[in-house]
Amino acid sequence: EELPYRPALTQTPKLEGLVTASTFVVDQPRCFFDKYNNADIWLVVALDKAASTFNNTAAPGTPETAFQNFPDTVSAYMTLNATVANYPCSRPARDITVLRVGSETSCAGDKSRPTCNGPLPGPGPYRVKFLALQGSEPVAETPWSAPITLRTAKPPSKIPMTDRGHSAGMIAITTILSILFAILLAGLVAMLVFWGSDSCGSSSTFSKPESVTVRRYNTHHVYDQPAARL
Amino acid sequence: MAKSDDCVHILQGLLVFGNVVIGLCGIALTAECIYFVSNPHGLYPVLKASENDIYAAAWIGIFVGLALFALSILGIIGVIKASRTLLLVYIILMLITFAFEMASCITAATHRDSLTPSAFLKEMLERYQKSEPANNSDNEFTKTWDELMLQNHCCGVLGPSDWQEYTSAFRDTHNDADYPWPRKCCVLDAQGLPVSLDGCKLGVPGYYNSNGCYDAISGPVNTHAWGVAWFGFAILCWTFCVLLGTMFYWSGIEY
Numbered sequence: 001e002e003l004p005y006r007p008a009l010t011q012t013p014k015l016e017g018l019v020t021a022s023t024f025v026v027d028q029p030r031c032f033f034d035k036y037n038n039a040d041i042w043l044v045v046a047l048d049k050a051a052s053t054f055n056n057t058a059a060p061g062t063p064e065t066a067f068q069n070f071p072d073t074v075s076a077y078m079t080l081n082a083t084v085a086n087y088p089c090s091r092p093a094r095d096i097t098v099l100r101v102g103s104e105t106s107c108a109g110d111k112s113r114p115t116c117n118g119p120l121p122g123p124g125p126y127r128v129k130f131l132a133l134q135g136s137e138p139v140a141e142t143p144w145s146a147p148i149t150l151r152t153a154k155p156p157s158k159i160p161m162t163d164r165g166h167s168a169g170m171i172a173i174t175t176i177l178s179i180l181f182a183i184l185l186a187g188l189v190a191m192l193v194f195w196g197s198d199s200c201g202s203s204s205t206f207s208k209p210e211s212v213t214v215r216r217y218n219t220h221h222v223y224d225q226p227a228a229r230l
Numbered sequence: 231m232a233k234s235d236d237c238v239h240i241l242q243g244l245l246v247f248g249n250v251v252i253g254l255c256g257i258a259l260t261a262e263c264i265y266f267v268s269n270p271h272g273l274y275p276v277l278k279a280s281e282n283d284i285y286a287a288a289w290i291g292i293f294v295g296l297a298l299f300a301l302s303i304l305g306i307i308g309v310i311k312a313s314r315t316l317l318l319v320y321i322i323l324m325l326i327t328f329a330f331e332m333a334s335c336i337t338a339a340t341h342r343d344s345l346t347p348s349a350f351l352k353e354m355l356e357r358y359q360k361s362e363p364a365n366n367s368d369n370e371f372t373k374t375w376d377e378l379m380l381q382n383h384c385c386g387v388l389g390p391s392d393w394q395e396y397t398s399a400f401r402d403t404h405n406d407a408d409y410p411w412p413r414k415c416c417v418l419d420a421q422g423l424p425v426s427l428d429g430c431k432l433g434v435p436g437y438y439n440s441n442g443c444y445d446a447i448s449g450p451v452n453t454h455a456w457g458v459a460w461f462g463f464a465i466l467c468w469t470f471c472v473l474l475g476t477m478f479y480w481s482g483i484e485y
Contacts, residue, residue, distance in 0.1 A: 016390055016433025016440065021406040025432060096434060103431070105407050119407035153397045156355040161348045169456075170339035173463050177332045180470045184325055187477045191321075194481065 005032045007128050007145040010098045021151050022119035023102030029130050029142065030097060031089040039132040039139055040083060045101060046076030048125040048147045056131060056138040066114030071121060078131070079117045101128065125149040241479055242309050248472035249305040255465045256298030262457055263291035271450045272377060275370040276353075277345070287338035287458050294331045298465070301327060305472075309479065317480045324473055328466060335462040342455035347444050351387040355398035359412070375443075376414050384443035385415035390433065392442070415439050 009018055010025045018025050033041055042060050053075070058065050060078040070077045080099060091097055101117065108118035120126065125147035132140040266288045277285075301324055308316035358375050360368045379385055386392035390411040393400065400412060408431070416430035416438050424430045429437030 013434060016438065017410045017431060018433070020394055020410045023407050023410075096429075096432070098432070100428075100432060102407050105405060119405065151394055153395060153401065156352050156396050156398065159348050159352050159355075159396065161346070164344065164346055164348070167339070167343050169459070170336070170343055173339050173459060174336050177335065177463065177466060180466065181325075181328060181332060184328065184470060184473055187474060188321060188325060191318075191477055191481060 001140045003029075003032050003130075003140055003142045005029055005130075005142050007130060007142055009148065013096065015098075019148070019150055020102075021123070021153055022121070023100055024120075024126075024148050024150060025098045025100050026128060026145070028087050028097045028099055030087045030091055032142070033084050033087060033130075033132055033140065034089060036132045036134065036139055037084055039134045040081055041087070042078045042082075042131050042133060043080040043099065043101070044076055044078050044129050044131050045070075045120075046127050046144075047071055048127055050075030051127040051129075051144045056141060057136075059136055060133070061114050063114065066111070067116045067118045068109065068111050068114065077114075079115050081115060120150060123150040123152050241475065242312075245309045245472065245475050245479060246306050248468070248475065249302040249309070252305075252465070252469055252472060253299045253302030255461075255468070256295040256302065258295070259298070259461060259465060260292050260295030262461065263288040263295065266454045266458065267292070272374065273447060273450060275367065275374040276350075276378070276447065277451065287334045287341065288454070290330055290334035290337070291458055291462065294327055294334060294462075297323075297327045297330075298469075305476065309476070312483050314480060314483050317476060317483075321473060321476060321480065324469065328469060328473075331462050331466055335459045335466070338455045338459040338462070342452065342459070345448065345451055347387055347442075350444060350447065351392060351396075354387055355392070355396050355400075358398065358400050359403065360399040361403045376412075378443055378446060379412070379414045379439065380418070382441075382443055382446040383417075383439045384441045384446055385411055385439040386442055387444050388442040389440060390415055390438060411438070 007026050007029065010027050015025055017023070029041070033039065040060075044054065046054055058076075058078070060081070063069060064074060065076065065078045066074060067077045067079060080101070102119040104117040105119060107113040107116035110116065126149075127144045127147055129144045130142045131138055267285060301320060304316065305320045305324075307313075308320050354375065357368055357371050359372050393411040400409075404412075410431055410433070413424060413430075416424035416427070417436065419425050424437070426434075426437045
């Protein structure tokens with residue numbers, strides 16, 4: 001019997017690790033297998049191109065459906081054995097009801113665990129479906145999911161370095177300081193060149209405080225006195 | 231003549247005032263650069279790693295600040311005594327200090343521009359949890375990043391997806407299924423263990439840190455770099471005016 005539920009990647013809550021390089025997360029098929037109390041519900045993971053050729057009579061736990069042989073000799077494997085008790089219809093509000101495909105790393109190479117939920121070996125694309133077996137009879141299944149493609153990591157050398165550049169502040173600092181420094185150097189050169197000669201503005205030459213002032217005062221005083229008397 | 235003397239006294243007063251300000255600013259610059267160099271945010275291993283060293287500008291700033299203070303005292307003495315030789319020495323040494331401080335400002339501004347998220351990202355991916363650390367600085371780098379992620383509740387440079395989008399030294403030693411991102415990105419309890427390991431691996435909001443650490447790094451770096459660059463720029467503008475005034479004063483002294 002084909003159930004009306006199509007397995008899909010989990011939409012709520014939003015998960016950062018929904019799809020990684022070797023795992024992905026699908027919703028649990030709650031409320032759909034209620035009628036099949038005695039059945040084992042398996043998750044079938046297949047390569048996209050092999051999904052249509054999968055035979056429902058395949059038995060789980062055999063080399064033909066072993067995870068360890070995927071994808072070399074086997075194009076679909078069966079994992080995540082569960083019963084209706086694992087997928088009760090009442091969904092507790094706070095719990096997250098998902099299945100993470102690819103989370104068991106300890107049995108990934110262990111041939112004695114053919115139903116291992118091991119990390120997926122490549123980016124895919126993959127399709128999944130749920131299959132309920134009573135004994136070895138398939139009694140219910142879901143349609144295949146949409147193709148799921150995993151992430152591929154790029155090397156760090158591919159990081160785009162487009163945000164490098166010079167900010168306006170740095171350019172302003174450089175130009176203004178260069179101009180100021182150039183003016184100061186020009187001033188220094190002018191100073192040294194005109195060292196010997198009288199500088200411009202000689203009317204405002206100021207003297208050292210000690211030597212000349214007294215004499216000037218005297219001259220001024222002598223000048224003024226006759227004028228005042230007259 | 232009295233008017234000329236008044237002008238002299240005003241100019242002398244202005245130059246002395248200008249030199250006092252330069253001296254105080256020199257001390258402030260030295261203090262600021264020492265504070266920056268003393269690594270107050272513990273970010274030195276992360277910043278040191280990139281090929282540009284933002285600390286060079288701060289080191290130059292320390293010595294320039296002390297030089298400015300010493301030269302300002304020389305300048306005050308030279309202006310009051312109206313000594314041509316003293317003031318000539320003052321002007322030449324000030325120009326040299328000006329050049330160094332200019333270099334420091336430009337260095338600080340340029341290096342700040344080069345600390346982009348991409349640069350940090352590349353550095354982190356290549357060095358975090360490197361399996362055979364080439365030298366001690368790689369261990370320091372990893373420890374600093376762990377501290378950073380722990381204290382700021384952040385992960386990666388832009389977010390945990392950094393570890394997913396790019397291969398890294400971390401990825402070479404930790405498989406993707408068990409460690410989509412480092413454990414330090416998980417929300418940890420008092421013992422330092424993840425509150426929910428499955429929640430963290432799935433990326434459930436509340437069990438992992440979803441922010442990137444770039445803001446936590448760039449905040450202090452921006453403050454320090456612009457502090458050194460713009461404060462130095464302000465000091466140099468003021469010094470420019472004082473030096474022009476000194477040159478004018480010098481050219482009017484009788485010898």
